[in-house]
Amino acid sequence: MAHIKALAIKGIMTLIILYLVLGLGFNFTFGDALLMTIVLGAVSYFTGDLYVLPKWNNITAALADFGLAFLVVWLVGMPLSMGISGGKLAFAALISAIIIAVAEYFFHFYIMRKDLGNSRFLEPRSE
Numbered sequence: 001m002a003h004i005k006a007l008a009i010k011g012i013m014t015l016i017i018l019y020l021v022l023g024l025g026f027n028f029t030f031g032d033a034l035l036m037t038i039v040l041g042a043v044s045y046f047t048g049d050l051y052v053l054p055k056w057n058n059i060t061a062a063l064a065d066f067g068l069a070f071l072v073v074w075l076v077g078m079p080l081s082m083g084i085s086g087g088k089l090a091f092a093a094l095i096s097a098i099i100i101a102v103a104e105y106f107f108h109f110y111i112m113r114k115d116l117g118n119s120r121f122l123e124p125r126s127e
Contacts, residue, residue, distance in 0.1 A: 066101035
């Protein structure tokens, strides 16, 4: 249940950021922002929040989330960006990634407080 709550918080946070930046700033649809949120949320929660954060530190995890956000917004945005040039799309991805990385830095405090990064399914098996 704690992971579902964390994913919901992360999803709402990411959707708001992506819609404000991409939807209002670069004319992406709400559906485009939602699709990017789902892809980014699934990838970054397991890699950045549950794998990188417990093994390294908050700044490293936020930087990993920055890279993931930039790549996801840029790559998923390519087929969705009707008429936006590659440079403008990269700029949109950069702005989105910076804001998401800052938000993720603070979200990681929640993850650490709830001790979600030390889940049993992330531990190597010793059989």
